[in-house]
Amino acid sequence: MSEEASKVILLVEDNPDDVALTLRAFKRSHLVNPLAVARDGVEALDFLFARGAHAGRAEQPLPTLVILDLKLPKLDGLSVLKALRADPRTRLLPVVILTSSKEEQDLISGYALGANSYVRKPVDFTEFVEAVKVLGIYWLALNQLPPRPATA
Structure with missing residues (x-):
C-alpha cells in the first residue's frame, strides 16, 4: 500500500447523501485515501478511541484527518471536537469542520475548541467536488503533521 493510501x-457525517457526495468527490479528485465513516458523534469517538464496535482498531493508527459535521445525532460535532482536544x-489530530451551518457562533465555537479549519459545504456538486479536492490535497499532501503520540 502506498504511503498516501495508508492515510x-x-x-x-450522518446525512447519507452527503456521505455519498463526499465519496464521489474523493473518487473524482483521484484521492486514494481510505475513507471511514462514522454516522454520529458517539460512533466517531468509539472509532477514534477504539471502543465498543471499534475495539478491534486498538492496534491501528489514528486517521490522518477527521472531517467533522456539526449537526450529528447522539453527540454533536462540537462535543466530539471538545473530547478530541481533551485527550x-x-x-493534535487535524480536524476540519465541514458543515452546512451558517451560524457565526458555530464558526467561533469550532475554532475556540481547536478546529484546524472550518468549511461551509457548497450546495453545488461541482463546487463541493472542488472543495473536497482542495481539502484532500492540502491536508493529505501538503500539510506537515505533528509526530504521532507514543502509545501507552
Whole structure:
C-alpha cells in the first residue's frame, strides 16, 4: 500500500447523501485515501478511541484527518471536537469542520475548541467536488503533521 493510501480519513457525517457526495468527490479528485465513516458523534469517538464496535482498531493508527459535521445525532460535532482536544492521543489530530451551518457562533465555537479549519459545504456538486479536492490535497499532501503520540 502506498504511503498516501495508508492515510485514513474519518468522515463524521450522518446525512447519507452527503456521505455519498463526499465519496464521489474523493473518487473524482483521484484521492486514494481510505475513507471511514462514522454516522454520529458517539460512533466517531468509539472509532477514534477504539471502543465498543471499534475495539478491534486498538492496534491501528489514528486517521490522518477527521472531517467533522456539526449537526450529528447522539453527540454533536462540537462535543466530539471538545473530547478530541481533551485527550492527549487526539489533541493534535487535524480536524476540519465541514458543515452546512451558517451560524457565526458555530464558526467561533469550532475554532475556540481547536478546529484546524472550518468549511461551509457548497450546495453545488461541482463546487463541493472542488472543495473536497482542495481539502484532500492540502491536508493529505501538503500539510506537515505533528509526530504521532507514543502509545501507552
